[in-house]
Amino acid sequence: MNIYRSFEDAKGIRNPVVTTGSFDGVHIGHKTILNRLKMLAAKHDGESVLITFDPHPRKVLYPETAGKDLKLINSQEEKLQLLEKAGLNNVIIIEFTKEFSTVTSEQFVRDFLHGLLHAKVVVAGFNHHFGFNKEGDYKQLWEWQGKYNFEAEEIPEQEVQHETVSSTKIRQAIGEGYIQRANAYLDHYYIIIGKPESYIFEMNSELPPLVRISLTEECKLLPSPGIYAVSVENGIVHSKGMVIIHKKPEEKSEVLLNIFDNITFPASEKVTLYFHKKIHGAVNLSDSKTIFKINLAKEEISDLIY
Numbered sequence: 139m140n141i142y143r144s145f146e147d148a149k150g151i152r153n154p155v156v157t158t159g160s161f162d163g164v165h166i167g168h169k170t171i172l173n174r175l176k177m178l179a180a181k182h183d184g185e186s187v188l189i190t191f192d193p194h195p196r197k198v199l200y201p202e203t204a205g206k207d208l209k210l211i212n213s214q215e216e217k218l219q220l221l222e223k224a225g226l227n228n229v230i231i232i233e234f235t236k237e238f239s240t241v242t243s244e245q246f247v248r249d250f251l252h253g254l255l256h257a258k259v260v261v262a263g264f265n266h267h268f269g270f271n272k273e274g275d276y277k278q279l280w281e282w283q284g285k286y287n288f289e290a291e292e293i294p295e296q297e298v299q300h301e302t303v304s305s306t307k308i309r310q311a312i313g314e315g316y317i318q319r320a321n322a323y324l325d326h327y328y329i330i331i332g333k334p335e336s337y338i339f340e341m342n343s344e345l346p347p348l349v350r351i352s353l354t355e356e357c358k359l360l361p362s363p364g365i366y367a368v369s370v371e372n373g374i375v376h377s378k379g380m381v382i383i384h385k386k387p388e389e390k391s392e393v394l395l396n397i398f399d400n401i402t403f404p405a406s407e408k409v410t411l412y413f414h415k416k417i418h419g420a421v422n423l424s425d426s427k428t429i430f431k432i433n434l435a436k437e438e439i440s441d442l443i444y
Contacts, residue, residue: 209359327414398439
């Protein structure tokens with residue numbers, strides 16, 4: 139998958155079949171759109187293209203309200219990994235600024251989709267809006283087809299809204315610890331990509347070795363505190379594991395990983411954690427009863443087949 143940081147860098151894409159959006163989570167609704175992109179790209183001897191934005195527009199437009207505490211299902215790195223797995227050919231990541239937010243829907247189509255990319259097909263979800271004040275929609279795209287020499291296609295509601303899937307609903311499920319429900323909405327495992335940072339020993343040697351996983355982005359959404367069954371990989375090694383989402387009063391949640399099979403990963407290497415199931419609620423690492431709870435959880439996870 140090719141990754142571009144500007145429209146100018148992406149001018150050489152062959153017969154682009156384009157869509158735009160945040161695609162946070164790359165969930166089952168997003169995959170419906172991506173599959174249509176791939177089908178149309180094959181039909182027109184072209185390439186699929188997603189235009190997405192960083193940071194998330196809400197962070198820029200509403201920094202003190204809707205964007206202030208916005209948590210995202212995926213970090214940028216995680217989203218790119220999922221998009222590549224979904225078979226996307228190209229992603230264009232545009233820096234979202236207040237200045238860019240004033241670009242009208244027609245300017246966006248005229249200057250970028252037509253002027254720089256020479257889009258062959260523009261695909262929009264049934265409820266997709268774009269441009270200044272979200273004034274652009276599929277109706278406008280349909281009206282501009284001849285003027286800007288592209289085909290417009292809409293993904294109907296019934297095709298995108300599998301059980302009314304939305305990133306908001308998925309965020310809620312993850313935030314409440316309902317990982318299996320979130321995975322069903324996502325159509326893949328909820329993931330965390332991070333680096334092993336340091337081992338902790340808050341009680342005594344009876345506590346399984348727990349390594350802190352550092353996150354790449356502050357706005358990454360974490361599940362509610364508790365013990366989770368995960369699988370762990372770094373591209374070469376794959377193992378079962380246990381993650382404790384741990385939160386002390388007045389502090390941020392931290393991700394603590396216990397890897398099974400006596401495997402260790404170098405601190406410099408990133409690992410991907412695939413979340414399967416919540417095994418136990420929040421635990422206090424300073425409580426002597428915690429060892430018993432963790433060992434029970436570890437036995438249960440070891441019996442899971444994944």
